[in-house]
Amino acid sequence: xxxxxxxxxxxxxxxxxxxxxxxxxxxxxxxxxxxxxxxxxxxxxxxxxxxxxxxxxxxxxxxxxxxxxxxxxxxxxxxxxxxxxxxxxxxxxxxxxxxxxxxxxxxxxxxxxxxxxxxxxxxxxxxxxxxxxxxxxxxxxxxxxxxxxxxxxxxxxxxxxxxxxxxxxxxxxxxxxxxxxxxxxxxxxxxxxxxxxxxxxxxxxxxxxxxxxxxxxxxxxxxxxxxxxxxxxxxxxxxxxxxxxxxxxxxxxxxxxxxxxxxxxxxxxxxxxxxxxxxxxxxxxxxxxxxxxxxxxxxxxxxxxxxxxxxxxxxxxxxxxxxxxxxxxxxxxxxxxxxxxxxxxxxxxxxxxxxxxxxxxxxxxxxxxxxxxxxxxxxxxxxxx
Amino acid sequence: xxxxxxxxxxxxxxxxxxxxxxxxxxxxxxxxxxxxxxxxxxxxxxxxxxxxxxxxxxxxxxxxxxxxxxxxxxxxxxxxxxxxxxxxxxxxxxxxxxxxxxxxxxxxxxxxxxxxxxxxxxxxxxxxxxxxxxxxxxxxxxxxxxxxxxxxxxxxxxxxxxxxxxxxxxxxxxxxxxxxxxxxxxxxxxxxxxxxxxxxxxxxxxxxxxxxxxxxxxxxxxxxxxxxxxxxxxxxxxxxxxxxxxxxxxxxxxxxxxxxxxxxxxxxxxxxxxxxxxxxxxxxxxxxxxxxxxxxxxxxxxxxxxxxxxxxxxxxxxxxxxxxxxxxxxxxxxxxxxxxxxxxxxxxxxxxxxxxxxxxxxxxxxxxxxxxxxxxxxxxxxxxx
DNA sequence: TTGTGGACTTGAAACGTTTGAATAGTGTAT
DNA sequence: ATACACTATTCAAACGTTTCAAGTCCACAA
Numbered sequence: 001x002x003x004x005x006x007x008x009x010x011x012x013x014x015x016x017x018x019x020x021x022x023x024x025x026x027x028x029x030x031x032x033x034x035x036x037x038x039x040x041x042x043x044x045x046x047x048x049x050x051x052x053x054x055x056x057x058x059x060x061x062x063x064x065x066x067x068x069x070x071x072x073x074x075x076x077x078x079x080x081x082x083x084x085x086x087x088x089x090x091x092x093x094x095x096x097x098x099x100x101x102x103x104x105x106x107x108x109x110x111x112x113x114x115x116x117x118x119x120x121x122x123x124x125x126x127x128x129x130x131x132x133x134x135x136x137x138x139x140x141x142x143x144x145x146x147x148x149x150x151x152x153x154x155x156x157x158x159x160x161x162x163x164x165x166x167x168x169x170x171x172x173x174x175x176x177x178x179x180x181x182x183x184x185x186x187x188x189x190x191x192x193x194x195x196x197x198x199x200x201x202x203x204x205x206x207x208x209x210x211x212x213x214x215x216x217x218x219x220x221x222x223x224x225x226x227x228x229x230x231x232x233x234x235x236x237x238x239x240x241x242x243x244x245x246x247x248x249x250x251x252x253x254x255x256x257x258x259x260x261x262x263x264x265x266x267x268x269x270x271x272x273x274x275x276x277x278x279x280x281x282x283x284x285x286x287x288x289x290x291x292x293x294x295x296x297x298x299x300x301x302x303x304x305x306x307x308x309x310x311x312x313x314x315x316x317x318x319x320x321x322x323x324x325x326x327x328x329x330x331x332x333x334x335x336x337x338x339x340x341x342x343x344x345x346x347x348x349x350x351x352x353x354x355x356x357x358x359x360x361x362x363x364x365x366x367x368x369x370x371x372x373x374x375x376x377x378x379x380x381x382x383x384x385x
Numbered sequence: 386x387x388x389x390x391x392x393x394x395x396x397x398x399x400x401x402x403x404x405x406x407x408x409x410x411x412x413x414x415x416x417x418x419x420x421x422x423x424x425x426x427x428x429x430x431x432x433x434x435x436x437x438x439x440x441x442x443x444x445x446x447x448x449x450x451x452x453x454x455x456x457x458x459x460x461x462x463x464x465x466x467x468x469x470x471x472x473x474x475x476x477x478x479x480x481x482x483x484x485x486x487x488x489x490x491x492x493x494x495x496x497x498x499x500x501x502x503x504x505x506x507x508x509x510x511x512x513x514x515x516x517x518x519x520x521x522x523x524x525x526x527x528x529x530x531x532x533x534x535x536x537x538x539x540x541x542x543x544x545x546x547x548x549x550x551x552x553x554x555x556x557x558x559x560x561x562x563x564x565x566x567x568x569x570x571x572x573x574x575x576x577x578x579x580x581x582x583x584x585x586x587x588x589x590x591x592x593x594x595x596x597x598x599x600x601x602x603x604x605x606x607x608x609x610x611x612x613x614x615x616x617x618x619x620x621x622x623x624x625x626x627x628x629x630x631x632x633x634x635x636x637x638x639x640x641x642x643x644x645x646x647x648x649x650x651x652x653x654x655x656x657x658x659x660x661x662x663x664x665x666x667x668x669x670x671x672x673x674x675x676x677x678x679x680x681x682x683x684x685x686x687x688x689x690x691x692x693x694x695x696x697x698x699x700x701x702x703x704x705x706x707x708x709x710x711x712x713x714x715x716x717x718x719x720x721x722x723x724x725x726x727x728x729x730x731x732x733x734x735x736x737x738x739x740x741x742x743x744x745x746x747x748x749x750x751x752x753x754x755x756x757x758x759x760x761x762x763x764x765x766x767x768x769x770x
Numbered sequence: 771t772t773g774t775g776g777a778c779t780t781g782a783a784a785c786g787t788t789t790g791a792a793t794a795g796t797g798t799a800t
Numbered sequence: 801a802t803a804c805a806c807t808a809t810t811c812a813a814a815c816g817t818t819t820c821a822a823g824t825c826c827a828c829a830a
Contacts, residue, residue, distance in 0.1 A: 010538025011513060013816060024780045029818060037819080042778065057536030062511040063448040063457070064816035067785045072448070083477060085682065088468050095494060104508060107492045109480060123489060126447040128396065151442030153395025242686050271686040278688050297470065301627050301656040302687035303663050398786060409810050414788060422789080427808065449786035452815045773830075780823065786815105793810070800803075 012058045020052050028053075032060065066128065074104050075324060076124030076132040078117070082109040084238030085296035086313065090135050090159055093317025101325050103130075112237060125152060131324045132156040133317075155327045155336040157320045161204045162341040169338035171320045173311040175205050178346035179212025182263050182291050182309050185348055187220050189356045191261040191289060195228035195252050197245060197273065199265040202234045206265065209293065213263060227256040232265060241265065245272025246279075253280040260288055260357035267292035267299040270306050274353065285355035295349055305351030312344050319344070397443045405437050413438075417445065451513065459489050460709060461509030461517040463502070467494040469623030470681035471698065475520050475544055478702025486710050488515075497622060510537060516709045517541040518702075540712045540721040542705045546589045547726040554723035556705045558696040560590050563731035564597025567648050567676050567694050570733055572605050575741045576646040576674060580613035580637050582630060582658065584650040587619045591650065594678065598648060612641040617650060626650065630657025631664075638665040645673055645742035652677035652684035655691050659738065670740035680734055690736030697729050704729070 018028045023045070030037045031049040038046060052058075066072040077094055079087045091107065098105050106129055108120035124132055125148060132154055146166070149156050162170045186194055196213055199206030217224050230252065232244040245264055249272065252259065262277075264270035270292030274284050282288050284304055292299055295310035319342065327336050403413045408430070415422045416434045423431060437443075451457040462479055464472045476492065483490050491514055493505035509517055510533060517539055531551070534541050547555045571579055581598055584591030602609050615637065617629040630649055634657065637644065647662075649655035655677030659669050667673050669689055677684055680695035704727065712721050 011816095012537055015816080025817085026780055026782095026819080027778090029816095030779090033818070035819075040778070045778080057533035059507065059510040059533065059537065061452075061513060061816050062508075063452050063513060064785090065818080067446075067448050067452060067787090067815090068817045068819090070785065082467075083473050083682075085470070088473075092468060092494075092496070095496075107494075109477075109492075111477070111480075122444065123447075125444040128446060128448060148442035148444065152397055152444065239682065239686070268686060271688070275686075275688045275690075297468075297624065298683035298686050301624070301653060301660075301683050303656070303660045305660075396786095400786080410787085411789080411810055411812095412808085414786095415809090418788070420789075422809095425808070430808080446786050449815090450788080452785090452817090453787045453789090455815065771830100774828090776826095776828105778823105778825080781821090783819095785817090788814090789811105790813100791811085793808100795808080796806080798804080798806095800801100 011061065012056045013061065014058075017049065017053050017056060017058050020056065021049055023049065032058070072104075072128045072130060073102060074106050074127065074129045075321070076121075076127070076129035077105045077107045077135070078110060078120050078124065078132065079107065079135045080110050080117070081112045081238050082107075083111075085298065086160075086238070086294060086311075087135055089313035090317040093314035093319075094133055094321050095317075096314075097318040097321030097325070103325070103328075121146075121149070125149065125154065129154065130328055133320050133324060134158045136161045150335060153335060155324060157324050157336065159316050159320050164338050164341050167337040167339070169320075169323060169336050170341040171316045171323075172341055172343060173316070173346050174343040175208035175346075176212035176215070177343075178293060178309040178311070179209040179214075180216040181212075181346055181348050182293065183213045183216035184220075185307070185350070185354065186261045186263060186289060186291060187216065187222065189261075189289065189354060191357050192222055193228075193259045193261075194222070194224065195256075195259040195262045196224060196230075197248050197262065197264045197269055198229065198231040200232045200234045206231075209265065225256065225259075228252060228259055232269065239268055241268040242272040242275075245269035246276040247272075249273040249276030250280055253277070253282065261354070262288060262290050264290060264292050267294045267296050267306055267308055270308065270353070271298060271302060274302070274304075274306070284353050287358055289354040289357070291354055300351075304353045307351045307354035308349050310347040310349045312347070316344055396446065397441045398446065399443075402434065402438050402441060402443050405441065406434055408434065417443070457489075457513045457515060458487060459491050459512065459514045460706075461491045461493065461506075461512070461514035462520070463493050463495060463505050463509065463517065464520045465495050465502070466497045466623050467492075468496075470683065471545075471623070471679060471696075472520055474698035475702040478699035478704075479518055479706050480702075481699075482703040482706030482710070488710070488713075506531075506534070510534065510539065514539065515713055518705050518709060519543045521546045535720060538720060540709060542709050542721065544701050544705050549723050549726050552722040552724070554705075554708060554721050555726040556701045556708075557726055557728060558701070558731050559728040560593035560731075561597035561600070562728075563678060563694040563696070564594040564599075565601040566597075566731055566733050567678065568598045568601035569605075570692070570735070570739065571646045571648060571674060571676060572601065572607065574646075574674065574739060577607055577742075578613070578644045578646075579607070579609065580641075580644040580647045581609060581615075582633050582647065582649045582654055583614065583616040585617045585619045591616075594650065610641065610644075613637060613644055617654060624653055626653040627657040627660075630654035631661040632657075634658040634661030635665055638662070638667065646739070647673060647675050649675060649677050652679045652681050652691055652693055655693065655738070656683060656687060659687070659689075659691070669738050672743055674739040674742070676739055685736075689738045692736045692739035693734050695732040695734045697732070701729055 014025050014028050018025045028049050031041060031046050032053055075098055077091060079091060081087060095105050106124060106127055108123060110117040110120050132149060136158055157169045159171045162172060164170050198210050230248045232241055262273050264273050270290050273290050277284055277288055284290050292306045292308040295308045299306035299308050399410050399413050403410045413434055416426060416431050417438055460483055462476060464476060466472060480490050491509060491512055493508060495502040495505050517534060521543055542554045544556045547557060549555050583595050615633045617626055634647060647658050649658050655675050658675050662669055662673055669675050677691045677693040680693045684691035684693050
């Protein structure tokens with residue numbers, strides 16, 4: 001039985017090891033932290049110290065160590081909502097970037113709550129993260145905490161949203177290019193009467209994506225029927241897009257049928273659309289094609305697999321990390337700043353939810369189209385091809 | 386312009402605030418930490434201190450504070466893989482339990498890698514978490530680090546796996562009941578020729594789930610054709626079940642057709658099965674019903690929605706947290722221990738992937754069944770109903 | 771004996787907090 | 801005047817580390 005001194009915390013400390021070895025704390029520290037001095041120590045002593053530390057289950061106190069070293073090797077990661085499948089690959093990308101640099105991620109989940117966003121950021125600051133990566137998709141208010149981040153000279157980077165207006169380096173997908181990519185895919189399959197479900201207003205991505213969609217349509221001389229352009233309402237939680245897509249798809253089928261494809265704001269919306277179309281008796285892709293955006297897991301594993309525009313989420317995370325680490329490398333720790341966002345190229349992923357439009361003869365959708373709304377006549381535009 | 390002393394770290398400290406206020410560090414600390422003594426201080430002073438702290442963007446150093454207070458208010462959460470949709474709700478449940486208690490979660494993602502599991506646990510220990518919750522689904526080796534956890538008197542709890550053999554409190558779903566629930570659902574719909582896809586051997590859940598399935602089948606006097614009982618191979622990553630389900634479903638259709646339902650090990654497997662059946666020209670649920678297990682997001686948003694056995698993931702997380710917090714409340718910090726696992730009741734969630742078996746007259750599946758393998762004759766069993 | 775130098779080990783200060791004990795300042799009753 | 805009781809503020813030590821400067825030994829050369 002060990003004689004057990006009344007202890008404050010249950011943790012084994014350096015001095016516990018030192019006592020057990022009959023050596024000073026300094027010596028033990030030198031050995032266990034592999035300081036250069038340890039080479040000057042008798043090999044036998046080193047051995048004894050290591051053995052004892054292992055036997056007692058010693059683990060250095062990161063808090064004391066960081067205090068002394070003035071370095072925490074920690075990067076705060078503030079995700080807006082970990083239950084959004086969007087966040088997961090980004091976080092993974094960040095962690096994989098951090099690992100080889102021996103940095104450690106302090107992951108906070110804001111759960112789409114403003115209050116939590118603030119307290120998480122405060123936490124990150126208090127825990128002395130050397131840098132912060134924010135994964136933000138919804139438009140968060142001018143958090144005055146961001147000012148505190150700057151006052152404390154903590155470099156910050158944002159993923160998924162453009163905040164270069166505040167000179168914060170931003171990594172995001174090129175939404176406009178993505179919107180165009182999606183539209184062009186449908187056009188190239190031969191679709192002309194295309195419904196669009198735009199994102200909610202409070203989401204940064206909505207506008208540029210829609211712009212890309214319009215641009216591509218205009219360029220091809222395809223008219224977008226206003227009755228077939230609806231918007232999701234502001235989201236309350238990450239998967240509300242599903243219900244939105246389901247609802248809006250059904251509405252469109254009854255109010256303005258005859259479209260042969262739906263371009264949805266994101267994958268969850270697209271999945272909702274598929275469900276809605278099914279309820280209305282339409283098959284995907286035979287009667288109506290569907291395309292999403294993001295390429296999250298559910299899009300890949302549902303049947304039919306959802307054709308979508310992939311955001312390089314993993315890459316966004318790892319690039320942001322790269323950038324942050326570079327800044328941390330520099331001794332001066334100057335605040336990062338950037339004038340233009342880093343826009344990553346989206347990528348079309350063709351799965352089974354998109355196909356050429358039904359031939360008029362045998363499709364329910366196409367016959368409806370003929371009945372209510374003739375295919376718009378292509379117009380040539382001044383744009384280059 | 387502030388005169389700026391050459392500073393080691395960019396962080397604003399108590400003494401910065403003290404200097405700016407012309408007060409001592411103690412005074413400032415007393416006020417900013419809302420110590421009882423602060424009531425004895427002049428209101429004006431308090432005011433001045435708060436204002437200055439805010440102006441400078443002061444945030445207390447959690448490291449120094451924890452060091453001094455010997456309390457980190459931190460619980461380590463070690464998830465086996467955050468890209469598995471299984472983990473996300475559990476973590477959410479944990480965080481929601483921790484929040485009101487003013488505890489803070491230190492989330493580590495082991496990414497299904499043994500090496501990372503170890504280093505994450507070490508990290509958690511070094512960061513002086515007061516307790517640990519491990520979300521483990523695959524069988525991890527006798528991590529000797531777990532011994533260190535005990536040596537340091539850190540209570541530990543496991544979610545998703547029974548480790549009471551090592552006296553570690555365990556929260557998990559009652560897999561056997563779940564397996565039976567799934568089978569009974571299919572039976573009650575009228576299915577008699579049912580295929581089963583068992584989980585991989587290295588997954589703890591596989592065995593009890595299968596046992597429940599068998600039990601329910603026996604009780605109903607339904608024979609399970611060995612050709613229709615296949616196992617997933619050991620998983621390399623969380624979504625490998627999808628490919629497995631896809632593959633095995635196709636194999637079964639060609640090698641032993643005629644079944645009217647597939648009971649899949651988990652939701653991703655079920656989603657794979659749906660895809661596989663589709664490829665073989667079978668419709669779900671018209672030609673073949675499919676049931677999964679877990680109730681993860683993709684199961685809910687795919688079309689048809691996957692009928693599944695819901696694990697109360699959120700609840701598992703919050704119950705584990707409750708239990709841990711109770712232990713932390715007690716001053717003695719005795720190691721937790723438990724002799725029997727807490728098994729939570731699973732819940733049947735009926736969606737659109739399950740339906741009564743096709744009537745023989747018009748179904749492809751049924752005609753195949755008749756051709757190759759007649760429906761097994763029900764046998765009565767000695768079991769009670 | 772007295773250095774001298776090497777090999778090995780330790781003392782002490784500092785990191786940013788908190789907190790019980792101590793100090794200065796100010797009336798007020800003796 | 802002195803003691804007393806406030807009020808408002810500060811001192812100093814400690815938490816567990818790391819690291820530089822400074823020990824202590826001891827063998828061996830002078």
